[in-house]
Amino acid sequence: MRAIQLTAPGTLELVEVPTPTPGPGEVLLAMAAVGACHSDLHILDAPAGVFPTPMTLGHEIAGRVAQLGPGVSGWSDGEAVAVYGILGCGRCRACLRGRENQCRTVPVGGIGLSRDGGLADHVVVPADRLLPLGGLDPVQAAPLTDAGLTPYHAISLSRDALRPGTCCVVIGIGGLGHMAVQILAATTATTIIAVDTSDAALRLAKRMGAHHTVQAGPAAVEQIRELTGPAPDGAEVVLDFVCVDATLATARQVVSTGGQLTLVGLGGGTLPMTPTAEGPPPVPLETGAVIPFWGTRAELAEVIALARQGLLRAEVQTFPLSETVQAYQQLRDGQIHGRAVLVP
Numbered sequence: 001m002r003a004i005q006l007t008a009p010g011t012l013e014l015v016e017v018p019t020p021t022p023g024p025g026e027v028l029l030a031m032a033a034v035g036a037c038h039s040d041l042h043i044l045d046a047p048a049g050v051f052p053t054p055m056t057l058g059h060e061i062a063g064r065v066a067q068l069g070p071g072v073s074g075w076s077d078g079e080a081v082a083v084y085g086i087l088g089c090g091r092c093r094a095c096l097r098g099r100e101n102q103c104r105t106v107p108v109g110g111i112g113l114s115r116d117g118g119l120a121d122h123v124v125v126p127a128d129r130l131l132p133l134g135g136l137d138p139v140q141a142a143p144l145t146d147a148g149l150t151p152y153h154a155i156s157l158s159r160d161a162l163r164p165g166t167c168c169v170v171i172g173i174g175g176l177g178h179m180a181v182q183i184l185a186a187t188t189a190t191t192i193i194a195v196d197t198s199d200a201a202l203r204l205a206k207r208m209g210a211h212h213t214v215q216a217g218p219a220a221v222e223q224i225r226e227l228t229g230p231a232p233d234g235a236e237v238v239l240d241f242v243c244v245d246a247t248l249a250t251a252r253q254v255v256s257t258g259g260q261l262t263l264v265g266l267g268g269g270t271l272p273m274t275p276t277a278e279g280p281p282p283v284p285l286e287t288g289a290v291i292p293f294w295g296t297r298a299e300l301a302e303v304i305a306l307a308r309q310g311l312l313r314a315e316v317q318t319f320p321l322s323e324t325v326q327a328y329q330q331l332r333d334g335q336i337h338g339r340a341v342l343v344p
C-alpha cells in the first residue's frame, strides 16, 4: 500500500509498504480521509530522535472497518469510523478519569505521533480508539478528531465563564479557529469576536457565526476594546490559536480582570504574566492561563454529535494522497482555507 512517511527529520516521502495486519485488540481501517495538521509540520521540523522514523504521519483519521484483529467484535465490515488519536497508558490517575490528554506517561503516545498514522491506504489502530460516524461524511469527520476536538476541549475548560453578556475573542481563524467559532456559537451565548490578518479568514469567521470581526494589526486592541468596554472589563476568554508575540500581546491587552487566556497555537511567542513592583502587571489581576491539549474520548463523541446535528462543519480543501507533500507546503505557506484533507 501507499504511505506518506517521515523517513528522516525534515523528509516526507510517498513510499510503498506492506499492508499491516491487525493484532489482538486492533482493527485494520481502509482510510477514507486524513486532516493535515500544523503539528505535522512541527513533527517534520523536529530534530532527529524526537519522533520515530520511518513513521506514517496523519493523526486526524476517518476510515472504514476493513478487518478485525483477534478478540475484537462489535464493528461491522465497512462501518465508517473516526479515530481518537491519543494513546494514553490507561493506568495513570489521569487516564483512569478519562483524561488521556493529561496522561502521565511522557511523551504521551498518539496515532501518527508515536506509531503509524493514517496518511496511507490502510492503518491499524486499537479498537477502543474508534467512534462511529453515524452517517457523517468521512471527509467532514476527519478534521473533527483534532481540529474540532482541540477547540471543543479548550472551550469546555472555560465554559462556566462564557455566560450571556460576556465576550470571547478568537485569534487565528484557520483549521482550529473556524471550528472554535462554530462551537462557541452552538454551545454558548457569548459574543464572539474573531481576529485574523486575512480578509478571507474573517469572512469565513462571519459565516461560521462570529458576531464581530477585527483585522489583526496595530488597531486591533482598540477595536476589540470598543466592543468589550475598557479595562477592567474585556474578553472573559481569549482563545489564541496562533501564539506568536503579536497575538499574545493582543490577548493580554483585551482579556478582562479575572479572565482566561487559552493558549492553543504553537507559535512559540512569549507571554509575560509575573507582576512587578513597578507599574501595572502585564496581565490583569486574577487572569488565568491554560495550555489545553487535544481532548478526551468523551468530548470527541460530543464533537461528532454536534456535527451530526449540523452545528459544526469543517471548511475543507481536499487533496489526493499523491499531493500530500504539496498540501503541507501550502499549509506552511498559509494558503489553506479552513482544513486541508487528504483523501487516499
Ligand SMILES: [Zn+2]
Pocket: 037, 038, 039, 040, 059, 146
Ligand atoms: Zn493535530
Ligand SMILES: [Zn+2]
Pocket: 088, 089, 090, 091, 092, 093, 094, 095, 096, 100, 102, 103, 104, 105
Ligand atoms: Zn495515562
